[in-house]
Amino acid sequence: MGMTLAEKIIYMKLGREPSPGEIVVLPIDAAMAHDGTAPLMIKSFNEMGASRVWDMEKAIFVIDHISPSSNEGTSALHKMMREFARKHGIKLYDVGEGICHQILPEKGYVFPGGVVVGADSHTCTHGAFAAFSTGIGSTDMAAVFASGKLWFKVPESIRINITGSFKGNVTSKDAILHAIGEIKADGATYKSVEFMGEAVKNMSMDSRMVMTNMAIEMGGKTGLIASDSTTRAFLEGRIKVPFREIAADNNAYYVDELEIEAGKLEPMLSCPHQVDNVRAVSELEGKPVDQVFIGSCTNGRLEDLRMVAKVLKGKSVKVRTIVMPASKEVLLSALREEIIEDLVRAGCAVGVPGCGPCVGGHHGVPSPGDVVISTTNRNFKGRMGCAEAEIYLASPLTAAYSALNGKFTVPEEVS
Amino acid sequence: MKIVGRVWKFGDDISTDLIIPGKYKFKTIDFDELARHVMEGADPSFASKISKGDIIVAGKNFGCGSSREQAPIVIKHAGISVVVAKSFARIFYRNAFNIGLPLVESKDLPDFVNSGDVIEVALSEGKIYAKGRTFDFKPIPDFLMRILEDGGLVEHFKKRGRFVWEE
Numbered sequence: 031m032g033m034t035l036a037e038k039i040i041y042m043k044l045g046r047e048p049s050p051g052e053i054v055v056l057p058i059d060a061a062m063a064h065d066g067t068a069p070l071m072i073k074s075f076n077e078m079g080a081s082r083v084w085d086m087e088k089a090i091f092v093i094d095h096i097s098p099s100s101n102e103g104t105s106a107l108h109k110m111m112r113e114f115a116r117k118h119g120i121k122l123y124d125v126g127e128g129i130c131h132q133i134l135p136e137k138g139y140v141f142p143g144g145v146v147v148g149a150d151s152h153t154c155t156h157g158a159f160a161a162f163s164t165g166i167g168s169t170d171m172a173a174v175f176a177s178g179k180l181w182f183k184v185p186e187s188i189r190i191n192i193t194g195s196f197k198g199n200v201t202s203k204d205a206i207l208h209a210i211g212e213i214k215a216d217g218a219t220y221k222s223v224e225f226m227g228e229a230v231k232n233m234s235m236d237s238r239m240v241m242t243n244m245a246i247e248m249g250g251k252t253g254l255i256a257s258d259s260t261t262r263a264f265l266e267g268r269i270k271v272p273f274r275e276i277a278a279d280n281n282a283y284y285v286d287e288l289e290i291e292a293g294k295l296e297p298m299l300s301c302p303h304q305v306d307n308v309r310a311v312s313e314l315e316g317k318p319v320d321q322v323f324i325g326s327c328t329n330g331r332l333e334d335l336r337m338v339a340k341v342l343k344g345k346s347v348k349v350r351t352i353v354m355p356a357s358k359e360v361l362l363s364a365l366r367e368e369i370i371e372d373l374v375r376a377g378c379a380v381g382v383p384g385c386g387p388c389v390g391g392h393h394g395v396p397s398p399g400d401v402v403i404s405t406t407n408r409n410f411k412g413r414m415g416c417a418e419a420e421i422y423l424a425s426p427l428t429a430a431y432s433a434l435n436g437k438f439t440v441p442e443e444v445s
Numbered sequence: 446m447k448i449v450g451r452v453w454k455f456g457d458d459i460s461t462d463l464i465i466p467g468k469y470k471f472k473t474i475d476f477d478e479l480a481r482h483v484m485e486g487a488d489p490s491f492a493s494k495i496s497k498g499d500i501i502v503a504g505k506n507f508g509c510g511s512s513r514e515q516a517p518i519v520i521k522h523a524g525i526s527v528v529v530a531k532s533f534a535r536i537f538y539r540n541a542f543n544i545g546l547p548l549v550e551s552k553d554l555p556d557f558v559n560s561g562d563v564i565e566v567a568l569s570e571g572k573i574y575a576k577g578r579t580f581d582f583k584p585i586p587d588f589l590m591r592i593l594e595d596g597g598l599v600e601h602f603k604k605r606g607r608f609v610w611e612e
């Protein structure tokens with residue numbers, strides 16, 4: 031029997047074939063904690079009596095969740111992180127650098143065949159680079175910082191095969207929302223979700239990362255995509271290890287499969303208060319919107335900002351629209367391409383690279399009764415800081431058109 | 446380990462945002478403070494109603510959402526002795542054992558009991574006794590049981606100087 035992508039990466043680490051369900055201990059290539067999880071990690075690390083971080087080059091802190099800080103309590107936690115980083119000589123990406131899941135690949139911590147853990151559930155994003163990458167909690171992270179290893183249960187795998195090509199107003203976000211609607215919020219629990227097919231092959235890295243980012247929204251342990259020339263083009267000049275092409279075997283065993291015909295997809299929405307509550311944008315067309323947010327580790331990348339600027343250039347938004355680039359690198363590119371100027375002129379509030387209002391800490395907490403269209407990945411009750419707000423998840427295209435009209439709008443088909 | 450306690454019942458997909466909203470967790474790691482908001486998103490008066498040793502019983506996908514370890518910590522800190530659910534999200538599952546909160550997966554018990562019922566969970570036997578019926582559950586893997594018995598991963602490492610999976 032052939033191997034799935036998850037099995038193959040674990041195989042490369044172990045030097046023998048793993049079997050699903052087996053508990054294995056893997057060495058870690060990159061370990062990240064952010065301001066939401068690092069403080070507890072530090073507490074556990076110190077309480078364990080651990081004295082040093084196993085590898086200064088592989089341990090990373092990022093201040094992105096409430097960044098810059100909005101209150102004294104958070105500032106104190108940020109300070110605690112800076113002190114720990116200084117003491118142990120590890121790299122800390124401070125305010126303004128961007129979101130952890132964007133920074134890790136940009137700075138070369140992620141490579142095909144690597145094992146990446148992050149004290150953040152969306153760490154599955156890095157599977158877009160054929161890295162085995164998964165979210166863990168703070169105490170698990172303390173164990174990794176102390177020992178450089180962690181136990182994993184070898185996951186079973188699900189295959190999502192996307193054939194054909196998307197219509198002009200459909201993006202990878204619509205495809206993943208559709209998939210979550212089919213598989214449901216817990217349909218992939220403990221499993222590796224592997225994306226393949228012509229449509230995936232033709233996606234940019236930015237689009238692929240949208241898919242793997244949201245694997246956790248179906249319960250997935252990781253989301254994985256084979257590495258190819260697109261992966262190589264992104265990683266070249268960033269990673270220190272040689273690039274490898276890694277793909278699943280043709281005869282690999284998947285416990286479940288979902289076939290999607292890309293050409294049949296429409297722009298999709300995830301409706302309050304569950305990500306798997308998925309409907310077509312057309313069903314809600316015309317519903318008034320109070321706030322639009324474009325950003326996050328799902329859709330705050332250059333390709334997303336380009337898409338939005340193309341729609342908004344020379345026009346004006348009708349509702350408050352907040353845009354947060356995913357990283358400093360994204361912001362710099364968007365500045366060079368004059369995207370930021372187009373967005374600001376169109377009336378968008380453009381903010382500091384970081385998580386922004388995604389998790390409800392600051393920078394755009396909605397008020398009770400507000401209807402929000404957001405390009406993020408979660409719409410749980412209270413997610414954006416207000417339990418009485420309605421959050422709809424959508425693609426950047428849908429968000430841009432809806433901002434322009436002040437109401438839910440199916441994007442025009444562009445080519 | 447035998448646990449006897451009163452049930453508080455919840456539905457499916459109880460996310461970490463419902464267990465402890467993000468707006469609190471970024472501000473402090475003082476667990477007395479955080480525990481005052483436990484389950485606030487699902488039941489705003491929960492923290493004031495419960496007593497030590499009570500048991501949460503829920504539907505599927507309990508603990509889904511973010512990796513915040515504060516979620517199992519506030520549950521434990523508020524005095525809940527064990528969570529029984531139809532299924533758990535995987536990061537929540539790891540986190541709970543790491544901080545010393547036992548979790549039990551049972552497909553059938555959640556539909557059989559109601560808030561206020563008193564049940565007994567026999568962890569090492571893999572059985573739950575409720576209103577005259579017995580429910581079996583898949584025993585907790587050995588190495589997780591050991592972490593639990595040591596009082597969580599921090600205590601475990603302090604005691605042994607290495608992690609159970611390194612042995």
Ligand code: SF4
Binds near residue numbers: 326
């Ligand atoms: S952008 Fe949102 S989902 Fe992504 S890491 Fe930040 S808070 Fe989490």
